[in-house]
Ligand SMILES: CNc1ncnc2c1ncn2[C@@H]1O[C@H](/C=C/CNC(=O)c2cc(-c3ccc(F)cc3)cc(O)c2O)[C@H](F)[C@H]1O
């Protein structure tokens with residue numbers, strides 16, 4: 001049977017990257033997406049914005065929704081201080097398997113807890129299952145129509161604190177209009193748009209950073 005795109009991406013990492021070297025894993029995936037097959041990783045341009053926000057926040061607790069192949073997981077994990085709790089959520093078992101292998105190839109498996117499941121099911125249980133009270137940094141990159149319902153779950157289950165930073169991918173393309181409207185109009189958030197481009201293209205896209213005010 002034909003391989004999947006994530007499986008071909010993993011092969012490219014195993015062929016072109018250096019085991020234990022996160023930068024080379026990131027470069028190998030970007031090269032694969034630019035020269036072989038486009039894939040919906042946050043990419044190098046938006047990835048640099050992601051890097052700068054993670055570095056600025058220097059979080060002790062991190063949540064990522066939508067692991068996919070683990071590209072942004074590797075980007076984030078490589079910047080975290082020792083002891084940081086990082087949970088990434090992926091409900092497609094095939095994607096989760098590829099992500100685990102890519103994260104391990106980068107040597108970052110001890111920094112990341114990859115949870116297989118749906119964000120809507122996991123969020124209510126995170127405190128109980130992982131002993132996390134609030135998240136300092138959340139990266140949203142899963143189904144675009146789930147950003148808004150999930151941010152409301154964060155509020156409902158008390159997973160945000162004054163100063164929590166949420167960073168959302170694809171707020172222009174494919175777009176997350178309801179989410180944008182919410183975070184930009186709610187008095188409980190201070191939002192800022194970071195203009196960029198859809199990964200590996202010249203199409204306009206960007207990231208929305210939202211600070212929870214408590
Ligand atoms: C709903 N709760 C979930 N819980 C756990 N894992 C989940 C959940 N929902 C999805 N997943 C998991 O998260 C991933 C889904 C990512 C979706 N991403 C995109 O669609 C997306 C699309 C484009 C795009 C732009 C232009 C174009 F022409 C074509 C595509 C660009 C992007 O950067 C994206 O991120 C994974 F696949 C799914 O199993």
Ligand SMILES: [Mg+2]
Pocket residue numbers: 040041042141169170
């Ligand atoms: Mg995305």
